[in-house]
Amino acid sequence: MSVSGRSLPPVIRDVPGQEHATAFLARAFAQPSHAYLFSGPEGSGKRLAMRAFAAALLCPTGGCGECRSCRLALGERHANMLVLEPSGPDILVGRDASDPNTARWFASRAYLTPPEPGRKVMVVLQADRMRVEAADVLLKVLEGPPTDTVFMLVSARPAEIPDTVRSRAQEIAFPPLSEAFVVEALAREGLSGQRALLACRLSGGNLGRARRMAQSERGLAFRDAALSAAALASKGPRGALSAAEDLAAAAKEFRGSLATELAAELEPFLDGAGRPEEAFRSVVRRLEEQHERRLRRAEREFLDSALLALAAYVRDLVVVAMGGGDEVLVNLDRPGQLGLERPGWTSVEAGLALGAVEEARADLADETNLNARLILERLFLRLSATAGASATP
Numbered sequence: 001m002s003v004s005g006r007s008l009p010p011v012i013r014d015v016p017g018q019e020h021a022t023a024f025l026a027r028a029f030a031q032p033s034h035a036y037l038f039s040g041p042e043g044s045g046k047r048l049a050m051r052a053f054a055a056a057l058l059c060p061t062g063g064c065g066e067c068r069s070c071r072l073a074l075g076e077r078h079a080n081m082l083v084l085e086p087s088g089p090d091i092l093v094g095r096d097a098s099d100p101n102t103a104r105w106f107a108s109r110a111y112l113t114p115p116e117p118g119r120k121v122m123v124v125l126q127a128d129r130m131r132v133e134a135a136d137v138l139l140k141v142l143e144g145p146p147t148d149t150v151f152m153l154v155s156a157r158p159a160e161i162p163d164t165v166r167s168r169a170q171e172i173a174f175p176p177l178s179e180a181f182v183v184e185a186l187a188r189e190g191l192s193g194q195r196a197l198l199a200c201r202l203s204g205g206n207l208g209r210a211r212r213m214a215q216s217e218r219g220l221a222f223r224d225a226a227l228s229a230a231a232l233a234s235k236g237p238r239g240a241l242s243a244a245e246d247l248a249a250a251a252k253e254f255r256g257s258l259a260t261e262l263a264a265e266l267e268p269f270l271d272g273a274g275r276p277e278e279a280f281r282s283v284v285r286r287l288e289e290q291h292e293r294r295l296r297r298a299e300r301e302f303l304d305s306a307l308l309a310l311a312a313y314v315r316d317l318v319v320v321a322m323g324g325g326d327e328v329l330v331n332l333d334r335p336g337q338l339g340l341e342r343p344g345w346t347s348v349e350a351g352l353a354l355g356a357v358e359e360a361r362a363d364l365a366d367e368t369n370l371n372a373r374l375i376l377e378r379l380f381l382r383l384s385a386t387a388g389a390s391a392t393p
């Protein structure tokens with residue numbers, strides 16, 4: 001292959017588990033075209049690869065991975081890197097160029113000279129969420145592409161991007177990573193095999209999410225909170241109400257610690273008086289908007305992860321009841337707690353419990369449901385009724 005003759009830029013070499021995609025990017029780097037589409041499921045590494053490619057294009061030495069340009073690009077904070085992403089459910093067309101984080105705002109910057117000398121990289125995250133009018137605005141830009149600018153679209157659902165836009169970009173596919181690969185990658189980073197496997201299964205094989213879960217002590221807080229709540233709920237209706245209260249409190253606590261973390265992320269871009277430094281003004285504004293969105297969703301996301309972990313746990317109970325072994329369990333580190341107070345759930349009970357969990361997740365996802373606590377109370381009361389029914393044969 002011709003790539004082996006040329007050396008792979010270090011930033012691109014560091015993208016794990018996607019040899020085809022990285023080989024493609026290394027070739028593309030020599031003579032980049034105007035637009036690329038990074039497509040693949042969540043956790044396959046497409047966004048990581050997009051950042052690496054951006055770093056390679058913006059770095060004065062072609063993607064060393066260590067200089068200021070590389071570091072900023074890898075964090076999506078380079079001044080020459082403009083990122084458009086949905087600020088609500090969709091990417092909107094916008095009133096005009098001054099309407100931030102909209103297609104018109106994005107397109108209006110396509111023909112401007114970049115803040116720093118060199119190329120410009122324009123990224124659309126979750127590109128499948130562009131409304132039709134927004135996609136039309138982007139299409140116009142792609143039809144008359146500005147010089148020295150590379151567009152990168154990122155999407156987990158490329159089929160939902162209008163063909164007119166999709167056909168203007170070279171598509172790079174990122175297939176899902178295997179469990180073995182994710183576990184090995186985490187183990188290489190120094191995590192124990194069991195913790196790596198646990199994080200891999202709880203994250204559904206998403207390497208980035210699995211890494212966050214496995215690395216920090218608090219990374220599995222949602223699962224621990226969910227399991228103690230389930231244990232409480234199995235003690236009857238009073239326990240069910242406490243379970244809802246505890247889980248809601250854990251979600252609030254998570255939001256609080258996230259706020260502290262996000263504030264620390266802004267610090268390097270602020271001057272002594274806490275104001276953004278001139279060159280980073282738009283970067284800081286984007287980060288602040290991102291933080292606001294993440295904080296707004298933090299409690300619901302924590303609860304959603306907790307309920308997913310709860311579903312995995314119920315599934316484990318059934319596997320154990322049917323005599324299944326460790327190789328198919330998710331919560332491998334909690335063998336003593338599998339079964340709670342009983343030898344095992346029947347598949348009928350488990351079906352009822354999983355149905356209740358799914359319903360609660362759907363209710364929580366609907367942001368017009370303002371009272372998360374009520375949703376949790378109903379869920380745990382139903383779970384406790386399911387457990388109670390089978391305890392008295």
Ligand SMILES: [Zn+2]
Nearest residue numbers: 059064067070
């Ligand atoms: Zn560099």
